[in-house]
Each structure stands twice: as C-alpha cells, then as structure tokens.
Amino acid sequence: MTSRSDIPVLLRGVSKRFGSTTAVNALDLEVGRAQVLALLGPNGAGKTTTVEMCEGFLRPDAGTIEILGLDPTTDNAALRERIGVMLQGGGGYPAARAAEMLNLVAAYSANPLDPAWLMDTLGLTEAGRTTYRRLSGGQQQRLALACAVVGRPELVFLDEPTAGMDAHARIVVWELIDGLRRDGVTVVLTTHQLTEAEQLADQLVIIDHGVAVARGTPAELMNQGSENQLRFTAPPQLDLTLLVSALPEDYKATERAPGEYLVEGQIDPQVLATVTAWCARLDVLATDMRVDRRSLEDVFLDLTGRELRP
Amino acid sequence: MTNRFAPGTFSPDPRPATVPRMLAAQFGLELKLLLRNGEQLLLTMFIPITLLIGLVLLPIGSSFGTNRVATFVPAIMALAVISTAFTGQAIAVAFDRRYGALKRLGATALPVWGIITGKSLAVVTVVFLQSILLGAIGFALGWRPSAAGLLLGAVIIALGTAVFAALGLLLGGTLKAELVLAIANLLWFVFAGLGALTLGAGMVPPGAEWAARLTPSGALTEALSHAMTLSVDWFGIAVLVAWGAFGSIAALRWFRFT
Numbered sequence: 001m002t003s004r005s006d007i008p009v010l011l012r013g014v015s016k017r018f019g020s021t022t023a024v025n026a027l028d029l030e031v032g033r034a035q036v037l038a039l040l041g042p043n044g045a046g047k048t049t050t051v052e053m054c055e056g057f058l059r060p061d062a063g064t065i066e067i068l069g070l071d072p073t074t075d076n077a078a079l080r081e082r083i084g085v086m087l088q089g090g091g092g093y094p095a096a097r098a099a100e101m102l103n104l105v106a107a108y109s110a111n112p113l114d115p116a117w118l119m120d121t122l123g124l125t126e127a128g129r130t131t132y133r134r135l136s137g138g139q140q141q142r143l144a145l146a147c148a149v150v151g152r153p154e155l156v157f158l159d160e161p162t163a164g165m166d167a168h169a170r171i172v173v174w175e176l177i178d179g180l181r182r183d184g185v186t187v188v189l190t191t192h193q194l195t196e197a198e199q200l201a202d203q204l205v206i207i208d209h210g211v212a213v214a215r216g217t218p219a220e221l222m223n224q225g226s227e228n229q230l231r232f233t234a235p236p237q238l239d240l241t242l243l244v245s246a247l248p249e250d251y252k253a254t255e256r257a258p259g260e261y262l263v264e265g266q267i268d269p270q271v272l273a274t275v276t277a278w279c280a281r282l283d284v285l286a287t288d289m290r291v292d293r294r295s296l297e298d299v300f301l302d303l304t305g306r307e308l309r310p
Numbered sequence: 311m312t313n314r315f316a317p318g319t320f321s322p323d324p325r326p327a328t329v330p331r332m333l334a335a336q337f338g339l340e341l342k343l344l345l346r347n348g349e350q351l352l353l354t355m356f357i358p359i360t361l362l363i364g365l366v367l368l369p370i371g372s373s374f375g376t377n378r379v380a381t382f383v384p385a386i387m388a389l390a391v392i393s394t395a396f397t398g399q400a401i402a403v404a405f406d407r408r409y410g411a412l413k414r415l416g417a418t419a420l421p422v423w424g425i426i427t428g429k430s431l432a433v434v435t436v437v438f439l440q441s442i443l444l445g446a447i448g449f450a451l452g453w454r455p456s457a458a459g460l461l462l463g464a465v466i467i468a469l470g471t472a473v474f475a476a477l478g479l480l481l482g483g484t485l486k487a488e489l490v491l492a493i494a495n496l497l498w499f500v501f502a503g504l505g506a507l508t509l510g511a512g513m514v515p516p517g518a519e520w521a522a523r524l525t526p527s528g529a530l531t532e533a534l535s536h537a538m539t540l541s542v543d544w545f546g547i548a549v550l551v552a553w554g555a556f557g558s559i560a561a562l563r564w565f566r567f568t
Contacts, residue, residue: 055417057416057417077421080417080418080419081324081326081419082324084324085417085418087410087413087414087417090410090414091409091410091411091413091414092409092410092411092414093339093406093409093411094405094406094408094409094411095343095346095347096343096411100339100342103335104335104336104339105414105418107327107331107332107334107335108326108327108332108335108418108419108420109324109325109326109327109419110323110326110327111323111325113319113320121315132409132411133409144414147414147418149320151324151326151419152320152321152322152323152324153322154322154324172314175312175314175315176315176320179313179319179320180320182317182320183317183318183319183320183321183322184321184322185320185322
C-alpha cells in the first residue's frame with residue numbers, strides 16, 4: 001500500500017459491526033494536513049467507533065485505514081507517538097491529582113508543552129491538586145484535552161471535546177483547536193453541536209447509522225438546495241398570476257400564509273428583479289425578502305429525518 | 311476567530327521521551343498512588359505488622375514451638391506479599407479500568423508493556439519495603455535468620471510477588487470494580503487462612519495441610535518458611551510456578567483495559 005503522507009487521515013470502505021449492529025458502514029474519509037474535520041451526528045451514529053478505529057482501539061471488519069501513512073492496528077506503537085487522543089469521557093487514575101496526571105502524560109514526550117501553562121490556559125490550575133475522581137465532568141474534559149495536546153502531536157483526535165463544558169470554557173477550546181490548525185496540526189473531532197461544527201470545521205461529514213449522509217464545507221452543506229426558495233412578506237391576497245407569467249416556466253409562486261409569499265425555482269438575480277418589478281407594478285412594498293439559507297439542523301433533518309440533539 | 315494563542319504555540323514536535331524517562335514517570339506515580347492510599351496502607355503495612363507483633367507477643371500457648379518469631383515472620387511476610395501484589399493490586403487495577411486510566415495511557419506514546427512494568431515496579435518496591443519493615447520488627451523480637459536464609463527467602467518472595475501479581479492482574483483486569491473489591495478482600499482472608507494451615511504442625515489434619523499447600527498462599531507460606539531455615543521446598547515452588555503460569559496466561563488472554 002502506498003502511503004500518502006500528505007493525507008494524514010485516509011479511510012476507504014471502512015465497516016465495523018458489533019454483533020448484529022452495523023456501527024460503521026462502508027465509510028470513506030479523507031482529511032488534509034492542517035485541516036479540521038468534524039464528524040457530526042447524533043449519539044450512536046458511529047462517530048466514536050470511527051475515531052477509535054483510527055486510534056487503533058478497534059479493528060475494522062472491512063476496508064482500509066491509513067493514519068499518517070500507518071495502519072492503526074499493526075503500526076500502533078509508531079502511530080501513538082505522533083498523535084494526540086482525547087477519549088470520550090476522558091480517563092485517568094482515579095486517585096491521581098489533575099496536575100500529576102497531566103505531568104505523567106507530558107513525561108512521555110521529549111518536548112512537551114509546559115503542563116503548568118496548559119493547566120492555567122484551560123482554567124485547571126485551581127483543580128491541580130484535586131484527584132481525578134473528584135473533578136467535575138467539565139474539568140475532566142479539559143484535562144483530557146490537555147493530555148491530548150501536551151505532547152505536541154501532528155494529528156489529534158478529539159471525541160466530543162466540549163461536551164459538558166460551560167460557554168466560557170467552550171470558547172477557549174474552540175480557540176485552541178483553531179490554533180492547532182493554524183500551527184499545522186490536523187484535527188479530527190466528533191460533535192453533535194452544530195455551532196461547534198460550523199465554527200471549527202474545514203470539512204464536515206454528517207454520519208447517521210454509520211453511513212456518511214453528506215459531506216462538504218459547512219457553507220456548502222448549508223447552501224445545498226437553498227437557492228431554490230425565495231420568501232418575502234407583503235400585503236395579503238395579492239394577485240400572483242402576473243408574477244407567475246413573468247417568471248420562467250416551472251416556477252411556482254404561492255401565498256403560504258396571509259401575507260407570506262414563497263417563490264420556488266432556481267433563484268438567480270434575474271428572478272429577484274422580476275419579483276421586485278412585480279411588486280413595483282402593484283405598488284406594494286415587499287419586506288423580509290430572503291433567499292433561504294438552511295441551517296445545519298435543517299440539513300440534518302432533511303437527510304436523516306432525525307433530530308441532531310440526543 | 312481571534313486567537314489568544316501565539317502563532318507556533320502548537321507547532322508539532324511529537325518526539326517521544328526516552329523509555330527510561332517514561333518508565334521513571336510511570337513508576338513514580340504508581341508508587342505514589344500505592345503509598346498515598348490509606349486502605350492500601352492498612353492492608354499492606356498496618357495489618358501485617360499488627361499481626362506479627364500480636365502473634366509473637368500474645369500468650370497463645372506453645373503450639374507454634376519455642377521460637378514463635380521464626381515461625382511467624384516468614385508467614386506474615388507471605389501474607390504481606392499477598393496484600394500488596396494480589397489484593398491491593400487487583401483493586402487498584404479494577405478502579406483504574408473503571409476510570410479509564412488504562413485506556414487513556416493506551417492512547418499515549420507509553421508502550422503497553424510500560425503500563426505493566428510501572429505497576430510491577432511499584433508493587434515490587436512496596437513488597438521490598440514491607441519485607442525490610444517486617445524483618446526489622448522480627449529482628450527486634452528476636453528473629454535471627456542466616457544471611458543465606460534471607461537470600462533464599464528473597465528469591466521466594468520475588469517468585470511469590472510475581473505469581474500473586476499475575477493473579478491480581480487477572481482478577482482486577484477482568485471483572486467489574488465493585489466485584490473485584492469484594493472478591494479481592496474475601497480472598498485475602500481465604501489466603502491468610504490457607505497460609506496459616508501450613509503452619510499448624512500437628513494441629514491440622516494432614517489432608518487439609520496438603521490441600522492448603524496446593525493453593526498459592528499455602529505454597530508461598532511453606533516455601534518461604536523453608537527458605538528462611540535454608541531448605542528448598544521444591545513442591546511449593548512447583549505449585550507457585552503453576553499458579554503463576556495459569557495467572558499470566560489467563561491475564562494475557564482476558565485482561566481488558568476498560
């Protein structure tokens with residue numbers, strides 16, 4: 001197998017079954033260097049299974065995985081030296097203090113980040129002497145993130161990096177992930193938070209029932225199909241026949257609710273001009289005129305018929 | 311997005327530390343955790359020391375011979391080995407698994423054998439401290455073993471530590487934490503009883519004594535008692551090796567990180 005070192009994360013036709021459940025089904029992924037890939041999907045979609053196969057914790061039943069040109073299962077030791085991993089739910093010696101745990105992981109690296117600085121940055125200094133067992137969920141999460149990046153990895157896997165964090169901590173973590181990308185680190189993260197995916201990801205893959213149902217940049221996904229609807233508000237019960245005849249064939253114009261109008265069809269500047277001209281002829285002012293941008297939530301609902309929130 | 315982190319803060323440089331440095335850090339924390347844990351200290355230090363002093367000084371008759379301290383020092387040392395390598399180790403490993411510590415370390419540059427080595431070195435260190443402490447107390451109570459006996463004893467203690475550590479990893483690495491807590495403590499009493507059966511010259515039916523010598527704790531107690539008086543209990547050593555092989559193979563087969 002040729003290794004493509006310019007593609008740090010490469011999955012081809014990867015499947016994983018647990019008993020009769022197919023957790024991941026024929027998944028392809030590709031992440032370029034210094035890119036952030038977000039795997040977006042509800043709980044049980046197969047995000048963690050995918051990430052754990054990339055980390056070498058699970059062996060795929062079918063397909064190939066190349067991480068930094070290495071097979072995560074057979075070249076596991078070599079891979080682990082180069083990646084940083086934030087496991088879902090963290091992990092640590094229950095009786096070790098937070099600072100001890102981070103110092104331990106830092107000691108595995110020849111040139112780690114300064115653990116004390118990292119603790120301070122993530123607001124963990126005060127919890128430094130608290131045992132892992134007694135840390136709050138959010139503190140355990142932040143410590144797990146610190147453990148993932150302290151060794152200056154070239155690729156990090158972050159499983160639900162901001163789950164259980166308050167808004168302030170979340171912003172710090174977003175900046176940190178943004179900083180990782182800026183400094184050349186490749187990031188694979190899972191999330192079921194739309195804003196997080198939208199904020200951070202260069203590439204977004206929406207997973208449902210182990211299948212990639214959509215992929216692209218956040219903007220691409222949100223614009224998909226959205227140019228087909230123009231909405232505006234105007235006085236109720238306007239005569240639409242003139243408008244429909246002025247529009248190209250196959251276009252539809254309807255009054256969805258009193259005063260709420262919808263034009264369906266390829267919306268381009270010409271169509272927009274036609275609509276405003278029609279308003280001018282009727283001497284009415286159209287307000288709230290907008291070409292719909294769908295939210296990721298809409299995209300997800302359209303694709304899967306499921307709510308994203310667990 | 312504005313960013314509080316200066317450019318270059320996270321520039322990749324993922325070189326692992328040297329293996330000795332990783333192991334030193336691993337061993338250091340494991341040892342600290344063992345010595346800081348009150349319940350562990352109760353089990354590994356306080357109970358064995360109290361038992362030794364009590365059994366030597368309390369008026370319990372002359373069934374154990376005129377030199378009671380020579381009988382009880384090896385027996386209590388064997389029990390101390392079981393406390394640390396088996397019961398304490400099993401419980402610690404079970405809760406490490408519960409809190410995801412082993413999986414966490416399994417995702418770092420530390421080799422998997424490094425996790426086991428760190429734990430083993432910590433256990434060996436505690437067993438060493440126990441043996442010195444119990445030996446010193448025994449000496450104060452009149453125990454006078456020969457140097458060769460001590461050397462032979464150290465070999466048996468090392469063997470016993472390895473055997474019980476394997477059994478401890480097997481128990482702690484396969485069952486749920488609460489179950490391990492209960493079973494490991496229960497087995498400590500069982501092992502203590504079985505070890506005691508081998509001491510009971512004349513008071514214990516021969517069948518029971520032989521059955522006890524087939525268990526790991528009976529074999530260790532007997533072999534260690536022999537060693538301190540400069541004889542080699544080949545039977546006990548063979549039993550220990552068999553239990554050690556069973557424990558290691560089963561642990562390798564069934565040990566789970568989570």
